Amino acid sequence: MKNSLFQTLKILLTAVVLSLGISYVYAWTAPTGAPPTNNTPEPLNTGNFLQTKTGDLWIDSGSVSSPAFLGVVGGGSFGGNLEVLGNLTVGGTVKVANTGDSCNSSTEGQIKFDGTTFLGCVNTGVWEELTQGPLFLTISDYVNYDFADLGLIEPRSIILTIEGTVSSLDPSIPALKVGGLPTNSTVTIINNGTIVGAAGRGGAGGSITDGGDWPAQMTPGGNGGNGGVAIYSSMPTIDIDNNGTIMGGGGGAGGGGAAWCVDLDEDSSYTRICAAGGGGGGGVIAGGGGAAGTSNRCVWIANNDPGFSGNATSGGRGGVGSIMINASNTNSSVRGGAGGSGGNRGSNGNIGATASVSSCGINSRITSPGDMGYAGQSIVGTFRNI
DSSP states (O other), X not given: OHHHHHHHHHHHHHHHHHHHHHHHHHHOOOOSSSTTTTOOOOOOOSOSSOOOOOSXXXXXXXXXXXXOOOOOOSOOOOSSOOOOSSOOOOSSOOOOOOOOOOOSTTTTTOEEEOSSOEEEEOTXXXXXXXXOOOEEEEEOSEESEEGGGGOOOSOOEEEEEEOSEEEOSOTTXXXXXXXXXXXXXXXXXXXXXXXXXXXXXXXXXXXXXXXTSSSOEEEOOOOOOXXXXXXXXXXXXXXXEESSEEEOOOOOOOOOOOEEEEEEOTTSOEEEEEEOOOOOOOOTTTOOXXXXXXXXXXXXXXXXXXXXXXXXXXXXXXXXXXXXXXGGGOSOEEEOOOOOOOOOTTXXXXXXXXXXXXXXXXXXXXXXXXXXXXXXXXXXXXXXXX
8 A cells, every 4th residue: 555655656756847847848949059159148237347239228217307317437439329319418528520421401410620620510501610609798997998909819709898988098099999800700889888089189379489570470279189089990890789878089179369469658669468378178088178378579478378178077168368458558458369168078179269459559460269179980980780
């Protein structure tokens, strides 16, 4: 009985083993090549050796709020095209090679470096040179701003914002000079302050250079100087967004005329009476007043004044001319002309006053006053208001 049970168990165990072995034999697939070819690809891992993946690699975090991330530390190289659908952050440098591709719809937006210049493929179908972005500048109070002083060597688009006052102290130099830039540069001026040219100087008063001569040697009143230019541009055109004031400098005023008289004094002797003109006033800004006229070899000379300099808001007034009345008990009245007032910014100066002589018994002479100086131009050159 015991042997019979043992034999039965041996038969059953043998049947199970044979069944499993046959199932394994039928499930196994033999390799398609001799070792070591056609091995199963190894999985991506954290090892420090080179791994190659021939198919696509898709990284998906499965969350919109936490997007997938691929980091390359210490440098990396991609042999084909790398397409980034999101943001690309580079902590080092990016080297752009010189591709031989033609510029067409499939390469539009690509950039390359040909050894000297960065080029971009644009929708015109050609590789065009990439330019630098705009150069933004802001200045406040400044005297004689000149774009050439930037020292640029490549074309740039320059946007200058003015918040204070740009001026000049010399009528021959514009307050703001636009030029001296590389070809194809552009300039935009946003004026939120004041751009004003230098003021003209007042003319000198008329003078008696030799009152002892017959007739006297005299000079007329000097003309007022012209005001300076606010903006001078030698560019093909510039853009101006003017939210403030742009004006030429005020013109200087003319000096007053001079007067000379010869009359008999109380001793029945000839006496020479001279009245020189006052200096013209200077214009705005910082226009100097004209000098007072002078008198030489005259018996009777009255004081006269130079013109006053202009200030930041108004032109200077002219100086007062000499006045001589009843000198040495004569009946003569000799008056030198006063200098004119300097012009405010953007305005002409005034003409000097004419000298006068009355009741002169023997001989007299007067000179003409000085003419006005003209206001400087606000803008010289081609511009466009924006």
